[in-house]
Amino acid sequence: MLNAVGTLILGYCLTLGTGYRMTSHSSGKKQFQVQNGPCSYTFLLPEQDNCPTAAGDADTNLVQKDDPEEYEAIQRLEQLEGIMENNTQRLLMLENYIQENMKLEIAQIQQHAVQNHTAAIIEIGTNLLSQTVEQTLKLTNVEARVINQTTRLQLQLHENSLSTSKLEKQIILQTNEISKMNEKNSFLEKRVEDMEGQRLVELKGLQEEKEQLKQLLQQQTSIIQQLEQQLLHASSNNSVLQQEQQKLQDTVNSIINSIFSSTMTKSAMMQDAPTVFRDCAAVFKSGNTNSGIYSLNLPSMTQPIKAYCDMETEGGGWTVLQKRFDGHVDFHRTWKEYKMGFGDVSGEHWLGNDFISQMTSDQTYVLRIELKDWEGNSGYSQYDEFSLTGESENYRIHLKDYSGSAGKISSLGQPGSDFSTKDADNDKCVCKCSQLTSGGWWFDACGPSNLNGIYYQQGQNTNRFNGIKWYYWKGSGYSLKATTMMIRPADFLQAPLK
Numbered sequence: 001m002l003n004a005v006g007t008l009i010l011g012y013c014l015t016l017g018t019g020y021r022m023t024s025h026s027s028g029k030k031q032f033q034v035q036n037g038p039c040s041y042t043f044l045l046p047e048q049d050n051c052p053t054a055a056g057d058a059d060t061n062l063v064q065k066d067d068p069e070e071y072e073a074i075q076r077l078e079q080l081e082g083i084m085e086n087n088t089q090r091l092l093m094l095e096n097y098i099q100e101n102m103k104l105e106i107a108q109i110q111q112h113a114v115q116n117h118t119a120a121i122i123e124i125g126t127n128l129l130s131q132t133v134e135q136t137l138k139l140t141n142v143e144a145r146v147i148n149q150t151t152r153l154q155l156q157l158h159e160n161s162l163s164t165s166k167l168e169k170q171i172i173l174q175t176n177e178i179s180k181m182n183e184k185n186s187f188l189e190k191r192v193e194d195m196e197g198q199r200l201v202e203l204k205g206l207q208e209e210k211e212q213l214k215q216l217l218q219q220q221t222s223i224i225q226q227l228e229q230q231l232l233h234a235s236s237n238n239s240v241l242q243q244e245q246q247k248l249q250d251t252v253n254s255i256i257n258s259i260f261s262s263t264m265t266k267s268a269m270m271q272d273a274p275t276v277f278r279d280c281a282a283v284f285k286s287g288n289t290n291s292g293i294y295s296l297n298l299p300s301m302t303q304p305i306k307a308y309c310d311m312e313t314e315g316g317g318w319t320v321l322q323k324r325f326d327g328h329v330d331f332h333r334t335w336k337e338y339k340m341g342f343g344d345v346s347g348e349h350w351l352g353n354d355f356i357s358q359m360t361s362d363q364t365y366v367l368r369i370e371l372k373d374w375e376g377n378s379g380y381s382q383y384d385e386f387s388l389t390g391e392s393e394n395y396r397i398h399l400k401d402y403s404g405s406a407g408k409i410s411s412l413g414q415p416g417s418d419f420s421t422k423d424a425d426n427d428k429c430v431c432k433c434s435q436l437t438s439g440g441w442w443f444d445a446c447g448p449s450n451l452n453g454i455y456y457q458q459g460q461n462t463n464r465f466n467g468i469k470w471y472y473w474k475g476s477g478y479s480l481k482a483t484t485m486m487i488r489p490a491d492f493l494q495a496p497l498k
């Protein structure tokens, strides 16, 4: 059983929110409000005007048990059905209205959403665009770099190709030169072969000549041997002749001496003047003041010798012991030759150690050495005392009081050395100075002087260890042009003329 209910629906939209409330209307109808979103719906429900109370209901129920009551109920049911139908139509209308409103809202919402999406898409698009621009810029940079690199590489490639072509040209030139050289080389090889052939022929000829010369040499050797034998025979004959000559000379000397002695006796009786002189000073003082060759003799000597007298230098009266100026005389001589003297008295010569030794044994002599170099300079060395010991003491030299211009120091050392020759080694060297440096001299070991060394001509006179040496004037390697050694009594200038 349904209660009859009248319903009125009013719809309007106000604010958001959803809910419902129930209020009592002044007309005695109850109303319901439903809130859905911005819209609210109000329902007015009609109520029955004479609803009986519970006690009254009991009476009504008694009345309704009759047919009018059923009729009344049917009417009410029909009324309710009508109301229900009206309500249903209204609800349908309401639904339509709501649907339309919803459509608009949805459209608005959709539009709004579309706008939002569009903005977001535009923003994203803008972002994408800016990113794209950045990427494009980067790409442009990269492209520019790539282009630069490509250009560089192209330039390098171009340069490389240029240098390659140059090298190729050079290679071609060198190849040409090599081929030319090869041609020359083959030409030269051919010439060398030809020359070798010629040389072989010449060598063969020379070998033949050599053989002939060998044979000739053998023949000549045998001839020389024969000659040597003949020479030996002749020299034995010669020594016999020399002995005879010596005997003859002795005889002549004795005759001369006897003549001299008789003459001297006569002269002594007539002039009391000597005719034989012991040295050039005596010659000078006898009045012979011209330089030249004179005969000298000593009481201890058996026979006189020839000597050169220098009557001009420093007052004259000098007996010359040694003279060299052109190299004509060989001074690499034996002990005996230096003992007896050698050379040309008027030219280059050595007076003789025996005579010098005896001459200086009983009187004080001054030794003067005069020297000339190849540059036109002259110098001298003088010793105020000079003497030689005898042969038994190897003609040892004694010197004192040096002065002169040929060196501030004497080139003949003190104390004096023994005399050495190529066949008599009396020096202080483990070597043999005479054989080493040539000539006879008072070598030390081998000492700073040797006036009897090898004579070297101008232009060949330097860097010589074996030349004519006077160290403290011209050094060790210099060979002098001219030398003179001469002596005079120390009292020559003081002694009065006889």
Ligand SMILES: [Ca+2]
Pocket (backbone or CB within 6 Å): 425, 426, 427, 428, 429, 430, 431, 432, 433
């Ligand atoms: Ca020696």
